[in-house]
Amino acid sequence: MAPRNPFITVVVTGVPGVGKTTVLNHVVELARAEGLRVLVLNFGDFMLEEARRRGLVEHRDQMRHLPLRRQLELQEYAAEALIKAAAARLGPEGYLLVDTHAIVKTPTGFWPGLPRPVVEKLRPDSIVVIEAPPEQVVARQARDTGRVRKDVADVDTVREMMAMARAAAVASAVLVSASVYVVENPEGRAREAAQRILELLRGLR
Numbered sequence: 001m002a003p004r005n006p007f008i009t010v011v012v013t014g015v016p017g018v019g020k021t022t023v024l025n026h027v028v029e030l031a032r033a034e035g036l037r038v039l040v041l042n043f044g045d046f047m048l049e050e051a052r053r054r055g056l057v058e059h060r061d062q063m064r065h066l067p068l069r070r071q072l073e074l075q076e077y078a079a080e081a082l083i084k085a086a087a088a089r090l091g092p093e094g095y096l097l098v099d100t101h102a103i104v105k106t107p108t109g110f111w112p113g114l115p116r117p118v119v120e121k122l123r124p125d126s127i128v129v130i131e132a133p134p135e136q137v138v139a140r141q142a143r144d145t146g147r148v149r150k151d152v153a154d155v156d157t158v159r160e161m162m163a164m165a166r167a168a169a170v171a172s173a174v175l176v177s178a179s180v181y182v183v184e185n186p187e188g189r190a191r192e193a194a195q196r197i198l199e200l201l202r203g204l205r
């Protein structure tokens, strides 16, 4: 069998602004109500902490503009640090959800968020792809003024990224024998998307 973590591990992906972080907040709430031990960790937080420590960036939306060799170093660092943090907090009864990206749009091409060294460290049982109509993703990005997503903000770009994101999720899943689980996040219904993810978690046990 492909290596597994003691806890169930699910990597959650989707284009910028589709609603990963929002849906995962609902997952935490719903899981707690059911008494499930769920931990959500944001991969970008681990990359950002190290990128700032090295003086490479000031905020998270600058990281995808770094040279790819730098991004790869940060990804490998983040994967290791994240799994270490999870292992310190979760037993075999737990569920780890990683808030991240299967594909990253960079000035030098589409870059895998889960290349072999990264996905082999994370050891997911499943890779979730959150999706929504491209027009809604653009509208969500526009409303969410706390982030700088201008480079990924028009409908054609979002549509292209969604196709690449699905393909990238499958490619990464093949490397570690994970399933790919597509979840719709329709307008105003993030809680229902969270319910689908809870169903996945229950099914993986």
Ligand code: ATP
Pocket: 014, 015, 016, 017, 018, 019, 020, 021, 022, 023, 140, 141, 143, 144, 147, 185, 186, 187, 188, 189, 190
């Ligand atoms: P990033 O990859 O950049 O971190 P994300 O996928 O985590 O983005 P969020 O930050 O969760 O996206 O959501 C982007 C915006 O869309 C937020 O303002 C959020 O409130 C809104 N949003 C998320 N899901 C829905 C939904 N189902 N209906 C309406 N608005 C939503």
Ligand code: AMP
Pocket: 016, 042, 043, 044, 045, 047, 060, 061, 062, 063, 064, 071, 075, 099, 100, 101, 102, 104, 112, 113, 114
């Ligand atoms: P997020 O808040 O999820 O958008 O993450 C912030 C930033 O972290 C993203 O815009 C990417 O630059 C970076 N990031 C997150 N996950 C990954 C990943 N798996 N591979 C490469 N970069 C990532």
Ligand code: MG
Pocket: 020, 021, 022, 099
């Ligand atoms: Mg997010």
